[in-house]
Amino acid sequence: MTRQKNFGIEHIFLDQTARNAPLTRRILRALKGVPVTIVKSKGAFLRGAGQMPLASGKKSLWLTRFKSGFLKPCPATGTDYLCCRYWTLNVQTHCPLDCTYCILQNYLNVPLITIYVNTENIPHEIDALLANQPGRLFRMGTGELTDSLALDPLTHFNRDLIRTALKRKMILEIKTKTDLIRHLPKVPKKNIVVSWSLNPEEFIRTQEFKSAPLAKRLETAAAAVKKGYRLGFHFDPLLLLPGWKEKYAALIEKLTRTVPENEVMWISLGSLRFPPPLKKVIEERFPKTGIATAEFVRGLDGKMRYFRPGRVKLYRHIYEALRKKWRDVFIYFCMENKTVWRDVMGFAPENNAGLDYLFHESIARRFPELDLSIPDSRAYTDQER
Numbered sequence: 001m002t003r004q005k006n007f008g009i010e011h012i013f014l015d016q017t018a019r020n021a022p023l024t025r026r027i028l029r030a031l032k033g034v035p036v037t038i039v040k041s042k043g044a045f046l047r048g049a050g051q052m053p054l055a056s057g058k059k060s061l062w063l064t065r066f067k068s069g070f071l072k073p074c075p076a077t078g079t080d081y082l083c084c085r086y087w088t089l090n091v092q093t094h095c096p097l098d099c100t101y102c103i104l105q106n107y108l109n110v111p112l113i114t115i116y117v118n119t120e121n122i123p124h125e126i127d128a129l130l131a132n133q134p135g136r137l138f139r140m141g142t143g144e145l146t147d148s149l150a151l152d153p154l155t156h157f158n159r160d161l162i163r164t165a166l167k168r169k170m171i172l173e174i175k176t177k178t179d180l181i182r183h184l185p186k187v188p189k190k191n192i193v194v195s196w197s198l199n200p201e202e203f204i205r206t207q208e209f210k211s212a213p214l215a216k217r218l219e220t221a222a223a224a225v226k227k228g229y230r231l232g233f234h235f236d237p238l239l240l241l242p243g244w245k246e247k248y249a250a251l252i253e254k255l256t257r258t259v260p261e262n263e264v265m266w267i268s269l270g271s272l273r274f275p276p277p278l279k280k281v282i283e284e285r286f287p288k289t290g291i292a293t294a295e296f297v298r299g300l301d302g303k304m305r306y307f308r309p310g311r312v313k314l315y316r317h318i319y320e321a322l323r324k325k326w327r328d329v330f331i332y333f334c335m336e337n338k339t340v341w342r343d344v345m346g347f348a349p350e351n352n353a354g355l356d357y358l359f360h361e362s363i364a365r366r367f368p369e370l371d372l373s374i375p376d377s378r379a380y381t382d383q384e385r
């Protein structure tokens with residue numbers, strides 16, 4: 001990712017109730033010279049901002065406060081698809097990168113890059129969650145509605161979060177498509193994962209604008225290991241574009257040559273999926289992309305996906321290529337059904353809790369320095385998401 005001046009931010013809208021927050025002051029200091037508009041009437045402002053084109057929204061920051069808690073279970077996507085029961089910390093929405101398939105183009109009403117500045121209660125939120133189910137290993141991250149690092153050299157939000165996570169029995173994931181790790185602190189090799197979403201370089205160039213090239217992502221992952229971080233990789237969204245077989249095979253070659261398996265906590269596989277109205281947005285904003293013209297089927301969750309035989313072919317190819325190189329790394333599907341699990345991996349977790357349990361078991365076994373006992377499966381019931 002080429003760092004643009006002021007991270008590409010050309011205007012700041014500041015909710016007057018967020019004016020005095022330390023994070024607001026930090027951001028305003030770092031973006032000195034960028035025009036600021038103080039917003040007194042939030043409702044009227046947001047109604048107007050809703051009409052703003054996405055391209056302008058990506059150049060504007062909206063600093064505000066969030067009314068409720070930040071820590072939420074991953075919204076998942078309907079009962080027919082297994083969810084790993086991840087938890088999200090949505091402290092920011094949208095990001096300055098521009099991926100053709102980004103679901104946020106359709107999902108959020110306000111296209112501005114929004115940063116919530118009242119994050120001081122997050123450690124208490126985390127403590128309350130962990131205390132509620134002490135036998136469980138919670139995984140959580142900030143990369144669900146944004147890129148965790150694209151603006152982090154500006155906010156330094158992860159610095160505080162890492163400090164919080166290091167003291168607790170949990171796994172924190174920082175998910176990105178950038179190479180912006182220089183500002184991250186060195187950490188003891190423990191429970192902090194930096195993860196990259198991966199695609200072949202040709203797909204990155206045509207679908208993931210303003211993100212770091214593949215070689216840079218991999219080089220940065222190797223550098224993150226030296227700083228004490230564990231790694232994660234997300235082959236998501238997998239794209240059935242011309243040449244996919246050779247391109248994904250070459251990508252796996254590069255990945256497995258660049259970082260050691262024993263530093264990688266997990267790898268996810270997920271194929272392109274999107275709500276039907278996103279197709280129109282993609283075609284309007286990125287008329288040359290080609291990804292929305294494939295044949296899709298509407299899944300039981302209402303989202304468009306490649307037909308199941310195509311998905312299975314894609315997953316098998318990736319899964320087998322990965323397994324040839326890395327026998328033990330934890331590989332899972334993000335939002336796939338049990339039939340696909342069985343067709344590709346030969347088994348399927350019984351339910352969401354069963355998948356969550358497999359994470360805990362793999363992390364406890366592969367990373368003994370975390371001092372996690374192999375869990376009692378009774379700690380993992382499907383009562384709660």
Ligand code: SF4
Pocket residue numbers: 094095096097098099101102103104145146147177
């Ligand atoms: S990095 Fe994530 S949040 Fe940012 S544009 Fe791409 S898909 Fe959307």
